Structures are given as C-alpha cells and as structure tokens.
Amino acid sequence: MDSISARRLADLAGDLRGDRPPRYAALAARVRLLVADGRVPLGARLPAERELATALGVSRATVTGAYARLREDGWASARQGAGTFAALPAGPHPGAWVPGPDDGAIDLAHAAPAAPPEVAAAFAAAAAELPRFLPGHGYHPAGLPDLRARIAERYTVRGLPTAPEEVLVTAGALHGVGLALAALLRPGRGLLVEQPTYPNALDAARALGARLLPTALDPEAPWEWLDTAEGALRTVRPPAAYLMPDFQNPTGVLLGAAGRERLAGAVARAGTTAVVDETLAELGLDALPPAPFAAFAPGTLSVGSLSKVFWGGLRIGWVRAGADVVQRLTALSARSTMSGPVVEQLAACMLLDGIEASLEGARERLRERRSALREALAERLPQWRVTEPAGGLVLWCRLPAPRSSAIVVEAERRGLRLAAGPLFGTGHALDDRLRLPYTQPVEVLRRAVAVLADADAAAAGGGQRDGVPGVDLVV
Ligand SMILES: Cc1ncc(COP(=O)(O)O)c(C=O)c1O
Known part of the structure; x- marks a missing residue:
C-alpha cells in the first residue's frame, strides 16, 4: 500500500497561513482537495501526526483536528494501530482529475x-451506416480502417504525410498518452515534462514509476524553456519527453518552426523519444501551428483527439507513429480494450469529413x-x-x-x-x-x-x- 511522506504532503498542502481559520479546518480542506483530484492516491497512508505537524510547522493538535475532520467527512479512514488512510466519501468525488457531475456548479x-450540433447529426448518420458493419465481428483493434485513413489524411493536410498503418485509434488522447508512456517507461526511467503541464499525463507517468524531470515554462519568457529543455536533454538523456508544442496546456505557448527544429535536434542527440500531445493543435485562434512536431522529429509519437474540437463524450483519439510502433501499441491496447466502439468511430469519420467548417x-x-x-x-x-x-x-x-x-x-x-x-x-x-x-x-x-x-x-x-x-x- 502506498504511503505519502510528511514532507511530500506538506509540500502539496502548501502554505496555510492565508486560509480561513481555524487552521485544522484549513488543513483538512487542503488534504480533501488533494484526495479528490488524485494527487494523494486513494488508500495512501497519511503521515504520522507528529511528523506532519513538524513538516508543516503547525501544532500537533492542528493535525489531530484535521485528521479527525477528514475521518468525520469520509475523506480518511483509520485502522487501529495501522494509521490513517486517504479515502473517498460516498458521492460524486472521483479521486482522479476528471470533470465532476452536472450538478449546477460552474x-x-x-x-x-459542450458538443456542437454537428455531433448529433454525425451520430444519426453513423446509425444509418451501421448495418453495413453488422454482418462482421465488429472488432478492429487498431481502429476502423475508414477512420485511420481519415486521421492519416488530416496529418497529410497539416504538413506531415501519413499512411493509415501509422495511426492507432484510441479512446481519447489520454488513452493514447497512457499507451505511449507505457511503451517507453519503466520504474525509475526519466520523463522530461514541461512545468506546468497536463495533470493527467503526470499522473499516468507517476503510475508507471517514472522519474519526472520538470522544465520550467513561463509564458512571459517562453524562449527560456527551450534553453532549459536543451540543457536537461543533453545532461540527463531521458528515454522519453512529454511535450505540447501546440498551444501548450495550460500556458498556451506555441512553438514556432525554428523552435521545433531546435527541439527536434536536441531530442535526437539525446536519444529521447518525444510523446507529443496535439490535443489542442487544431484550435489556433490568432495563429496556426507550423507542421506537426513529428515532421521535424520523425521518431515522435504524436497523440491527438476529437475531444476539444467536437466533444469529450465521443472518446475518440489516436496515436500517430511508425507502423511498427503502432503495431506494438495496438497489442498493448488490445490487452485491456480489445477494440473501440464502431458507431463512435463512424460518427468520427463524418465529423472529420466536415472538420474545416466545424x-x-x-x-x-x-x-x-x-x-x-x-x-x-x-x-x-x-x-x-x-x-x-x-x-x-x-x-x-x-x-x-x-x-x-x-x-x-x-x-x-x-x-x-x-x-x-x-x-x-x-x-x-x-x-x-x-x-x-x-x-x-x-x-x-x-x-x-x-x-x-x-x-x-x-x-x-x-x-x-x-x-x-x-x-x-x-x-
Ligand atoms: C493536453 C491534453 N491532453 C489530453 C487530454 C485528454 O483528452 P481526451 O478527452 O481526448 O482523452 C486533454 C483534455 O483535457 C488535454 O488538455
């Protein structure tokens, strides 16, 4: 069973001095937040009260009070002699960073x-198409051939010639990121990431036991990140890097063609495989990105999604990589999912056909x-x-x-x-x-x-x- 050290929990909880008193309630509220969004894993043993009090610079009574409040509210459970463990109360809290229920909160x-109207229209058209597929078994582990072809075509239009065999359809981008990282990482192996970055990718990497190498990205001085990343790649040579050159989430930074070339060179010299998350690449509002990063760094695993242009409920994403890598990832994916749903993939085909207007x-x-x-x-x-x-x-x-x-x-x-x-x-x-x-x-x-x-x-x-x-x- 996981446990979380006093130092780590104190770091995650942060400075409580600005919070509404009493202090024990403020600490309980912070820990609750960390359990609710998955930063403190469910079932993790919380630190001993005295150690956490020292790490936080608060009295032991404050921690005792916070733990009591957490237990009362269902965010912790105590086992006699074994300690206090992170838990979830009954209700809508996911214990992971996913959207909450539609309960009136903003x-x-x-x-x-939300989905634009063309999503419902695409599903109606997909239902009409379905009978063509019903006589077959319906399993397409790498994705429906028509959809793989359309995704490949979209890459080609965006400046990266791609064949259908170089595309694996996934259940959203996060599934693709998870597969790519699982193929590249082992416990203790390094993953270079931008800091800040997309939390669920960090979570996936942590679950694989990766050693995270954060490189600071400040949107007010984005060029400094390139220097930092080049330096980290040169000195650490991590096997993998998770990067978002297209409207980076959350900073919005867009890496231009010259920056991509520099980064591609650094990645190649370090022997690092880039996993590039292109979930936001189509959402240029004032500028469009240059060619996809893989056009500069051919060994890249590119991950994309229809969640942001169309709808997250579609659960359609993909990984673009060399055909051999796609085969490996397909086998990895098939272990848990066998294959994706046909109707959703048919709807995705319709949506991609009309993507320019959308x-x-x-x-x-x-x-x-x-x-x-x-x-x-x-x-x-x-x-x-x-x-x-x-x-x-x-x-x-x-x-x-x-x-x-x-x-x-x-x-x-x-x-x-x-x-x-x-x-x-x-x-x-x-x-x-x-x-x-x-x-x-x-x-x-x-x-x-x-x-x-x-x-x-x-x-x-x-x-x-x-x-x-x-x-x-x-x-
Ligand atoms: C950068 C990034 N990657 C991946 C995802 C997950 O996308 P999907 O819904 O396709 O799994 C998101 C969604 O918020 C995202 O912002």
Whole structure:
C-alpha cells in the first residue's frame, strides 16, 4: 500500500497561513482537495501526526483536528494501530482529475466544451451506416480502417504525410498518452515534462514509476524553456519527453518552426523519444501551428483527439507513429480494450469529413469567450496577470500571491469548481497560478468571474497580504 511522506504532503498542502481559520479546518480542506483530484492516491497512508505537524510547522493538535475532520467527512479512514488512510466519501468525488457531475456548479476546473450540433447529426448518420458493419465481428483493434485513413489524411493536410498503418485509434488522447508512456517507461526511467503541464499525463507517468524531470515554462519568457529543455536533454538523456508544442496546456505557448527544429535536434542527440500531445493543435485562434512536431522529429509519437474540437463524450483519439510502433501499441491496447466502439468511430469519420467548417465555428465561439473572460478578469481582478494565448482553451493567470489552493476551497463553497495551480506541476510550486478555461458560454464566464473575485477576496482576507506590489498589468 502506498504511503505519502510528511514532507511530500506538506509540500502539496502548501502554505496555510492565508486560509480561513481555524487552521485544522484549513488543513483538512487542503488534504480533501488533494484526495479528490488524485494527487494523494486513494488508500495512501497519511503521515504520522507528529511528523506532519513538524513538516508543516503547525501544532500537533492542528493535525489531530484535521485528521479527525477528514475521518468525520469520509475523506480518511483509520485502522487501529495501522494509521490513517486517504479515502473517498460516498458521492460524486472521483479521486482522479476528471470533470465532476452536472450538478449546477460552474465547472472551470476542466476545459471541456459542450458538443456542437454537428455531433448529433454525425451520430444519426453513423446509425444509418451501421448495418453495413453488422454482418462482421465488429472488432478492429487498431481502429476502423475508414477512420485511420481519415486521421492519416488530416496529418497529410497539416504538413506531415501519413499512411493509415501509422495511426492507432484510441479512446481519447489520454488513452493514447497512457499507451505511449507505457511503451517507453519503466520504474525509475526519466520523463522530461514541461512545468506546468497536463495533470493527467503526470499522473499516468507517476503510475508507471517514472522519474519526472520538470522544465520550467513561463509564458512571459517562453524562449527560456527551450534553453532549459536543451540543457536537461543533453545532461540527463531521458528515454522519453512529454511535450505540447501546440498551444501548450495550460500556458498556451506555441512553438514556432525554428523552435521545433531546435527541439527536434536536441531530442535526437539525446536519444529521447518525444510523446507529443496535439490535443489542442487544431484550435489556433490568432495563429496556426507550423507542421506537426513529428515532421521535424520523425521518431515522435504524436497523440491527438476529437475531444476539444467536437466533444469529450465521443472518446475518440489516436496515436500517430511508425507502423511498427503502432503495431506494438495496438497489442498493448488490445490487452485491456480489445477494440473501440464502431458507431463512435463512424460518427468520427463524418465529423472529420466536415472538420474545416466545424473548426471555423469552434474558433469563432472560442474567440468570443476568450475576450469575455479576459474582459471580466480585467474588470474584477485587475491585479492578476493573464496570458494572451494565440490558441487552445485556457488562460493561465498569475496571482499576486500564492493562494490558488485557498481560492479553490473558497470557490467550491460558492458553487464554482476550479483546479489549483500546483495540480499542473510536479510538486508544491505554482500556487500563485490558476488556470481558467474559456469553454463555457459568455454569461457563465461572467458569473464565474464574479464568484471568483469573491473567493479571491475571501482567500486574500484570510490573513495574508498580497506579496507582489504594482502588478496591474493585463497582458
Ligand atoms: C493536453 C491534453 N491532453 C489530453 C487530454 C485528454 O483528452 P481526451 O478527452 O481526448 O482523452 C486533454 C483534455 O483535457 C488535454 O488538455
């Protein structure tokens, strides 16, 4: 059974001084957040009270009180003589970072757009097509041939000639990332990641026992990341790197052609295999990406998805790689899933046939929502610095003080779900950052920012004063 050290839990919990008193309740709220989003694994043994108290610099009574509160609320269980263990209460909490139930709360934790009308139309057309497939067995472990062909064609249009044999259809991008990492990593092997990055990829890598090598990516100085990544690749030579050159989630940074060339060279010299997550690549709002990274670094495993252009409920994604690698990944995937569903893949074919028109609509919607969110933030939270991404789905905000975890707790009390900054990193850093998606309709975003401003004031009023004076810039 996993256990979590006092040092690690103290790092993840962060600085409690800004939180609403009493301190034991603030600590319980932080731990609850960590269990709910999977950063503290279910069933993990929590540290001994005395050790955690020392690591946090609080009294032992504070930890005793926090553990008692967690047990009362179902977030921990105690076994006589064995310790206290992370648990989930009955209800909607997933214990992993996935969208919560549609229960009336506003969800700005996840960047998951509602389906546009063409999704329902594609399913109707797919149902009409289905009889053609019913006489067969229906199993296509690498994906429906028609869909593999269309995905390959889309890569070719985007500047990377691709054959259907170089495509494996997966149940969404995360499935693809999981397969790619599982093929490349063993316990203790290094994975270079951008910091911040996509939390579920970090989780997948941790589950494989990978050693994470974070490389800081600051959207205000993105070129510095290339130097850092080159240096890390040269000195550590990790077997794999998980990268998002196309509107990086969450910073929105887009790597240009020259940057791709440099990175491809560094990856090749280090003998590192890049797993490139292209989930957001089609969502250029002010600029379009150059050719896919694999056009620069041929050994790359590219992962894509229809979740963000169309709908997450489709569960259609893919991995593009050499035909031999695709064969290996297919075998790996078939072990747990056998094959994907036929109707969804037929619908995906229809959707890809009309992708240009769909993209026009999606980009238009997102531009409007991005402007509305930025304007609302400038009005209600002018001391926050907000990125201006050329694409993707999210703003990455820099707060005047490290209080994003405290804001998440306050916002949840007010019916607004958020994801705390540290979730996007490998440790306790990034509590001065908050990711805000602009996937919801404009009026929802405005309501959300009003709640957010309230939550921020409550978090800031908990005792901590803003530490960075004079930050009034909305960039
Ligand atoms: C960068 C990135 N990768 C992967 C995913 C997961 O996508 P899917 O729904 O296709 O599994 C997401 C969704 O939020 C994402 O932002």
